[in-house]
Amino acid sequence: MTAAERSPMTLADINMNDEEMFERGESHEAFRILRKKDRVHWTPATEHVKGYWNLTKYEDVLFVSRHPELFSSERGIVAFEPINEEDFNAAANGNGKMLITMDPPRHVKLRRLVNKGFTPRAVNEMEPHIREITTTILDKIAKKGSADFVLDVASQIPLAVICGMMGVEEKDWALMFQLTNKVLGPGDPEYQTDVPEEQRGTPEAAMLTGNMGTMQMFGFFAQMLMARRTERRDDLISLLCESDIEGEALSDEDILWFCFLLILAGNETTRNAMTGGLLALCENPDEKAKLQADMSLLPSAVEEVLRYVSPVMHMARNVMQDTEINGHPVKKDERVVMWYPAINRDEDVFPEAERFDITRSPNEHLAFGIGEHFCLGAGFARLELKVLYEELFRRFPDIELAGPAERLRSTFIGGIKHLPVKFTPEA
Amino acid sequence: MKVHVNTDMCEGHGKCEMAAPEVFKLGPDDVSIVLMPGELTGEIAAKAERAIRLCPRQAISAT
Numbered sequence: 232m233t234a235a236e237r238s239p240m241t242l243a244d245i246n247m248n249d250e251e252m253f254e255r256g257e258s259h260e261a262f263r264i265l266r267k268k269d270r271v272h273w274t275p276a277t278e279h280v281k282g283y284w285n286l287t288k289y290e291d292v293l294f295v296s297r298h299p300e301l302f303s304s305e306r307g308i309v310a311f312e313p314i315n316e317e318d319f320n321a322a323a324n325g326n327g328k329m330l331i332t333m334d335p336p337r338h339v340k341l342r343r344l345v346n347k348g349f350t351p352r353a354v355n356e357m358e359p360h361i362r363e364i365t366t367t368i369l370d371k372i373a374k375k376g377s378a379d380f381v382l383d384v385a386s387q388i389p390l391a392v393i394c395g396m397m398g399v400e401e402k403d404w405a406l407m408f409q410l411t412n413k414v415l416g417p418g419d420p421e422y423q424t425d426v427p428e429e430q431r432g433t434p435e436a437a438m439l440t441g442n443m444g445t446m447q448m449f450g451f452f453a454q455m456l457m458a459r460r461t462e463r464r465d466d467l468i469s470l471l472c473e474s475d476i477e478g479e480a481l482s483d484e485d486i487l488w489f490c491f492l493l494i495l496a497g498n499e500t501t502r503n504a505m506t507g508g509l510l511a512l513c514e515n516p517d518e519k520a521k522l523q524a525d526m527s528l529l530p531s532a533v534e535e536v537l538r539y540v541s542p543v544m545h546m547a548r549n550v551m552q553d554t555e556i557n558g559h560p561v562k563k564d565e566r567v568v569m570w571y572p573a574i575n576r577d578e579d580v581f582p583e584a585e586r587f588d589i590t591r592s593p594n595e596h597l598a599f600g601i602g603e604h605f606c607l608g609a610g611f612a613r614l615e616l617k618v619l620y621e622e623l624f625r626r627f628p629d630i631e632l633a634g635p636a637e638r639l640r641s642t643f644i645g646g647i648k649h650l651p652v653k654f655t656p657e658a
Numbered sequence: 659m660k661v662h663v664n665t666d667m668c669e670g671h672g673k674c675e676m677a678a679p680e681v682f683k684l685g686p687d688d689v690s691i692v693l694m695p696g697e698l699t700g701e702i703a704a705k706a707e708r709a710i711r712l713c714p715r716q717a718i719s720a721t
Contacts, residue, residue: 297716339666350670350688595712602716603667609714 240264247274247285247310247568247642250418253544254640259585262287262573271559274310279434281312283547283566284556287573289580289597291556295548295569296602302548302567304604305334309643310547310568313438321442328484329492335603337476344474344481345467345489346607348396354610357392361615364391365622373626376656377633379649384623385505386498388615393497397490398455398466406451407494413444415499419640421648445491452490456483467493499644500542501612504598505619506636506647507540508533513632515587522589523624532589533616538596539587541572544645546600571598572645627654659698659720661706663690667717677712678705690717 245261252258265272265287276282286292295302305327313319326332330342347353368387372378386408394404412422417440420431425443430436455468463469471486481489512519512532522532547568550561561567575596576584599606606612623630633653639646661681663674670688674681680702685691698706710718 343666346669347688351672352670352688599714601714605669605714 242268245272247272248277248280250640250642253642253645254419254638256638258544258572258645259576262570262576265570266573266577271556271561276314279314279318281314281566283310283312283568284561286556286567286569287577288557289574289577292569292571292574292597293601294556295567296597296600296604299334299338299603301551301554303334303551304332304338304546304548306549307566308332308546308548310545310566311642312566318438321438324445325488325491328488330489330607331492331496331604338603340476341485342607344471344476348467349607349610351610354614357611358614358618360395361388361392361618362622364388364395365615365618369622369626373657377651377653380509380652381502381506381647381650384619385502385509385650388505388619389501389611390498392611392615393494396467396497397493398459398464398468399494403451407498410444410448410451411495411499413440414448414495415644416639416641416646416648417441417444419648448491448494449487452487453483455490456486496606497608497611499646500606500608501615503542503644503646504537504540504612504616506650507542507645508536508616508620509623509630509652510632510636510647510650511536511539511587513630518587518589522620523628526621526624528589529617529620531592531594532620533613534594534596535587535589535591536616537598537612538575538581538591538594540645541575541596541598542645543598543600544572544641544643545570546604571600626657630654659703659706660695661692661698661710662719662721663692664717664719665689667715669715669717671714673712673714674709674718677709678702681706682709682718 240260242264245264252261265285270288270291272285274283274285286295307323307326308331311322313322330338333341365388368384372383378384390404390408394407399407416422418437423431423436423440426436426439459469459472468486468490471481471489474481512522522528545568547566550563550565550567552563554561575598578584599609630652632651634651636647637649639648668689670684672684674690675684681692681694681698682690683693710720
């Protein structure tokens, strides 16, 4: 049933646990209702998962982001919180152990070990390297005239960049892609390859897929870590092996969680920004034409892509003491979920917020979050997007959609799994 | 108002320098330096407030 055939969504219909609503591309309809009618909205517990508050207004997310002392990251950063003890423990395994699941003061110290490699200055020095990667990847589709933009292009560029930084050899990049999909898209039957076909699509299959992906990822990086402890190379894992916090070396476990976070964050998010951006441009041909006529608009277009797509859909925080969000009481130990695609279309901040406008200014979107946990890789994401669109539109100016986008079944990542495109092949 | 940069938090995004170049400048180590540590008023204070709001790491405070 399409959106036009069924009756309009109402507040009572909204279930933020419903991954299939996101897969069908109907989440913005829910966000519009929540922003207007219930800006601090409770999703009740189910038989399997605990309840949580949903935040859909820009101002409320800004408030939560600016107060890590009130809203902690250490007890999980996704909405999904299983009730069953075994599942809870599996889901909570990395809590407090990665930058993304850590509070100050340790968060600040750990982040300082690596952030010199991610400053705008450091990132800009990588531009020739990123252009070379992009060119090589586009060369592979150039003569074909068609591609799955996700598999052939958007997944490949960020994967090559982050794997290169971390020291993962090219023969293992395809494995990193598969494992990333299992860890970040465990609810999608397409990625449940460890589960017999007839059992795919169940909550059990999702738990198993996520756990298998995590374990395989750890096994992979444990081997790499052992190798680097014996023989250092010029890569991030070797750097982490030599790092310490106030004289205390990082443990093997610290380093493995670091690798786990960097590989996931480095390849899934940018992939979906690239794909969602191309989709938005193709669905808004006037904006695409405007950009192609004047590529100096690209930096502004990249910001609009980030706002419009907001590929990381949410981050959750745990309430540390009874407090209020915009006058609405929230209690200690409750979970609040910040919905980035919702706040980045908040009409109180962005005029004509639903419109894709590559010249939008100001455009103070929070696609990368803000404050303590502002996306470490934001500079890389922006640069990779800029270089991709420059090279793509220079070589394939008539690129267009050749079929529908297939969305990821997830409430966490605003993912697109497949996007068929066509263009005039290079001679 | 007076502004202060938390150098533990600053990661050299340079939004402050763009918003209020009179007040902030990125140093050679990619950490923001306050050029006007004294009392800010009027238009300059308004620019500094914008810098505070835009800082991705929320590293700037005002007293």
